[in-house]
Amino acid sequence: MRVFVTGASGWIGSGVVPLLLAAGHDVQGLARSEQSAARLRAAGAEAVDGQLDDLAGLRAAADGADAVIHLAFKHDFSDYAASGRSERAAMETFGEVLEGTGKPLLFASGVALLGPGRVVTEEDASPFIGRDAPRGGVEELAMGFADRGIRPVALRFAPTVHGAGDHGFMAQLVAVAREKGVAGYVGDGSNRWPAVHRDDTARLIVRALENPDAARVVHAVAEEGVAARDIAEAIGRGAGLPAASIDPDHAEAHFGWIGAFFRLDIPASSALTRERFGWEPAGPTLLEDLDAGHYFTRAAA
Secondary structure (H helix, E strand, C coil): CEEEEECCCCCCHHHHHHHHHHCCCEEEEEECCHHHHHHHHHHCCEEEECCCCCHHHHHHHHHCCCEEEECCCCCCHHHHHHHHHHHHHHHHHHHHHHCCCCCEEEEEEECCCCCCCCCECCCCCCCCCCCCCHHHHHHHHHHHHHHHCCEEEEEEECCEEECCCCCCHHHHHHHHHHHHCCEEEECCCCCEEEEEEHHHHHHHHHHHHHCCCCCCEEEECCEEEEEHHHHHHHHHHHHCCCEEEECHHHHHHHHHHHHHHHCCCCCECCHHHHHHHCCCCCCCCHHHHHHHCHHHHHHHC
């Protein structure tokens, strides 16, 4: 297949592209800079210059593809509503282009916030509906594409997709620990945090692309929920800092924007995904990855 990938040079996309190429697919990747384009060309993919807001460019690339994997997102927490509007516009564009073609449209989503305090599954519908919802409510939008002759697949990622090179939540928690001199967790730290290794995520995405009718929702989750206290203690070991409880009333003051997330209990299952796709995570666990040291080498650089 000829596959158009947004976010192709990003954290998850850079793991997916080599696997797609190895499987014999042709890959076009959206590149917002020459540096990104160079990385894609070096991997053996074709670079398509453009931004996520360049809807005409998205339309042209999707029109020439046999499938679309949409992984890009504007992670601007200072104006998250605007990020959601951009996401909605991109998905509406893909819907218009792919309508009636029967082509697969895989897109990034997440398990966080679907049902805090309980284990969410692939059968839980997204509660985020409408363009003003988080991420523009695109999962609910895209599920309706099935009635328009498109094969949508929601790629719900664990909040932490970890590995060497990860600059997401775990890297931010390490930075906060270094700044504050303590590896914190909120309250008793029993709240659960799902995780998956980047390599396992990439393998699952390729399987979902090649069998898009197996499920409309895929959970890229290797660990249902790692206790926040265990995460903080691993960060403390790596950074040479004590781990300590942070009063829930002071969580956001201590952690910054990430405090609103790290205090949540958001476990998620991937049992149905494993059954439907024959997928079994094989990468290191989150705590093993933290103990490997690369988060701390990079943070100190």
